[in-house]
Amino acid sequence: MHQHHHTRTKTRRHGRAVVAGLFAMSVGLLTTAGVYAALSGVATGSESVTSATLNLTLSPDVGVGFSNFTGAMAPGDTDNVYVNLNNTGSLATAAGMTLWVAGTPANALTNGTAPGEGLTVTATQCSVAWTLAGVCGGTTTPILATAPISTMNTAGTAVSLSNVPSLVATTGKVAHVQVSLGLLGAETSTNGVAPTPTIQGLSTTLAYTFTEQQRVGTATNL
Amino acid sequence: MAAVLLCAALVAPVRAGAAGSRGTVLGSESVSGGTWAATAGPTSMTFTTNTYQTSTVTNTGTVALSAISYKVTIANPASGSPTFKVFACAVAWVSNLCSGGTGTQAGGTLTKNTITTVTSTVVPAVGGKVYLQVEPSGVSASVTVTLGTSITSPTQLRAAVKTNR
Numbered sequence: 001m002h003q004h005h006h007t008r009t010k011t012r013r014h015g016r017a018v019v020a021g022l023f024a025m026s027v028g029l030l031t032t033a034g035v036y037a038a039l040s041g042v043a044t045g046s047e048s049v050t051s052a053t054l055n056l057t058l059s060p061d062v063g064v065g066f067s068n069f070t071g072a073m074a075p076g077d078t079d080n081v082y083v084n085l086n087n088t089g090s091l092a093t094a095a096g097m098t099l100w101v102a103g104t105p106a107n108a109l110t111n112g113t114a115p116g117e118g119l120t121v122t123a124t125q126c127s128v129a130w131t132l133a134g135v136c137g138g139t140t141t142p143i144l145a146t147a148p149i150s151t152m153n154t155a156g157t158a159v160s161l162s163n164v165p166s167l168v169a170t171t172g173k174v175a176h177v178q179v180s181l182g183l184l185g186a187e188t189s190t191n192g193v194a195p196t197p198t199i200q201g202l203s204t205t206l207a208y209t210f211t212e213q214q215r216v217g218t219a220t221n222l
Numbered sequence: 223m224a225a226v227l228l229c230a231a232l233v234a235p236v237r238a239g240a241a242g243s244r245g246t247v248l249g250s251e252s253v254s255g256g257t258w259a260a261t262a263g264p265t266s267m268t269f270t271t272n273t274y275q276t277s278t279v280t281n282t283g284t285v286a287l288s289a290i291s292y293k294v295t296i297a298n299p300a301s302g303s304p305t306f307k308v309f310a311c312a313v314a315w316v317s318n319l320c321s322g323g324t325g326t327q328a329g330g331t332l333t334k335n336t337i338t339t340v341t342s343t344v345v346p347a348v349g350g351k352v353y354l355q356v357e358p359s360g361v362s363a364s365v366t367v368t369l370g371t372s373i374t375s376p377t378q379l380r381a382a383v384k385t386n387r
Contacts, residue, residue, distance in 0.1 A: 056245030063387045066249035072256030074285045075375045076382030083249060109255060119253070134386045183255060188374040192261035192282050201284075203254040212245045 047222075055089035056097075056212050061176045062132050066208065075117075075185030075199075082130045085175040085210060097212040099123070100158035101149045103204040109183075110204055112150030114197040117187065119206070122146045122180040123161060129176050136178075146182065149206070158211065179208070256285035258379055260346060260371045262292070262354070267367045269304070269358045274318050277354045277369055279310075281346035286380040291341045292328060292354070293370035298335035302362035306332045309355045310344035318355065325355060334365060339372065 059065065061082040069079050085097075101121055103110030109119050122145065127138030143161045152159045185199045194200045259282045267275045281287065296306060308328045311320030320326075329340025346352045356367055376382070 056247045058247035058249055065387075066251045067387065068252040069254075069385070069387070071383075071385065072254055072284045074256050074258070074379050074382070076379070078382070078384045079253070080384065080386045081249075081251070082386075085247070087245065089245065109253070132386050134384070179249075181251075181253065185255075185375050188372055189257075189259040189283070190372050191265075191370050192259045194257065194259065199255050200257040200259075201255060203252065205250060205252045208249040208251075210247050210249070 055087065056210065057084075057086045057088050058210065059084050059086070062130050066179075069181075073181075073183045075183050077183055079181040080134055081179050081181075082132070083177050083179060085177055087173065087212060097161050097210055098158040099144065099161055099211075100152045100155055100209050102153055102207045102209070103149060104207065105204060106153070107202045107204060108197050108199045109202050110149045110153055110206070112148065114185075114187070114199050117185045117199045118183070119149045119204075120146050120182040120184060121149055121152070121208075122182065124178045124180070126176045126178065130178055134178065136176075143177065146180075148184070155209070158209070161210075181206070257283040258285045258287065258373045258375055259283040260287075260290055260373060262369045262371050265369050267356055267369075268364060269356075269361050269367065270364045272358050272361050274315075274355050274357050276315050277356070279346055279352050279354060279371060281348050281350055283373070284348060286348055287345040287373060287378055288380055289341055289343050289378040290345050290352075291339050291372040291374070291378070293337065293339050293368075293372055294329075294332055295337045295368040295370075296332055296334050297366040297368075299361075299363040299365035302334075302360060302365075304334055304361040304365055305359045306367060307357045307359075308332070308340055308342075309357065310342045311353045311355065312344055314353050315355050320353075320355075328354075341378075 061084045063082055065083045066081055073079065099121075101110070103119070108114035108117065112118060123143045124136075125141045125143050126136035127141075128136070130136055144159065147159060151157060183199070187195050187198060187200070189195070189200070260279055261282055262277050262279045264277055267277070269275070279290070292308060294306070294308060307330075309320070309325035310328055311325040313321055315325070326342060326344050328342035328344075329338065332338050332340075344352050354369065356369075358365075373379075
């Protein structure tokens with residue numbers, strides 16, 4: 001009888017071990033599965049956003065604006081055109097803008113290969129529209145001192161135009177700008193022959209690129 | 223115990239940084255530079271007597287001039303001390319006269335064995351001519367005089383022009 005009791009006890013212990021093992025295994029399985037199964041809560045919010053526009057326009061202020069100059073420039077000559085720069089977008093600009101002038105073909109008029117010679121650019125703003133005689137009936141503001149095109153003939157060498165108040169901070173305002181093209185040239189022709197290098201007898205097409213930058217980004221807390 | 227894992231995924235809102243935007247406009251114009259040049263002909267004169275000789279100067283450039291310079295080279299004759307003067311006239315000399323007058327002297331009296339630059343304000347129009355007369359004095363042996371033209375910008379070009387378009 002005692003031996004039979006021992007056997008029954010042994011059987012119970014064996015059974016419990018099996019159950020425990022099964023239980024442990026199921027917990028392990030549950031745990032493993034539970035790593036991938038997770039409780040999650042989802043919330044959604046909604047807001048409308050409108051992007052602003054940055055748009056710069058160029059148009060004649062008075063006269064024909066940028067167009068072909070038909071005369072033959074001599075050193076000391078000045079060719080003035082009058083243009084309006086207008087930020088017609090909804091995004092204000094940063095203070096000032098940049099300008100560079102490319103010449104095609106590139107030659108001594110624009111690339112500095114005749115030292116001390118070549119075309120120059122000057123820009124002046126008027127608080128009101130210019131007259132075709134080159135008179136500003138308001139206040140003039142220099143925005144670019146005379147600069148050789150050879151120093152500003154690529155995007156990488158674009159110069160900053162200072163004091164362009166009409167375009168600062170507020171959209172829809174117009175800057176009335178006189179763009180003056182000049183020619184520097186001190187050279188001597190001998191017995192009918194120009195020196196080498198020379199600015200004489202050259203032609204080029206100038207592309208003026210005005211670029212405005214958007215205003216500094218702002219952080220808004222709603 | 224079954225392990226219960228609560229995963230709360232916290233996703234940070236991604237806000238793309240706004241790159242600087244630019245407005246760009248382009249204006250275009252063509253431009254040409256002029257030329258300034260003049261030629262003389264003949265450029266060399268040989269004097270064996272005090273007979274005047276002339277040379278014609280032509281403006282071969284595209285820019286009007288305000289002055290023109292002449293490089294006058296006087297050789298050294300075998301003997302004697304000749305002198306020379308250069309006169310300019312807007313029209314051709316007739317019987318050594320410029321429209322009945324003496325013309326306009328360029329520079330002063332030039333001596334033998336010298337190289338001198340003289341300047342005249344009697345200038346040829348673009349494509350036009352002026353006429354030089356070289357007037358010797360005291361020639362006793364053959365002597366050669368050579369003329370060359372010289373135009374320097376901007377000082378010898380027409381007055382600067384301002385154009386408003």
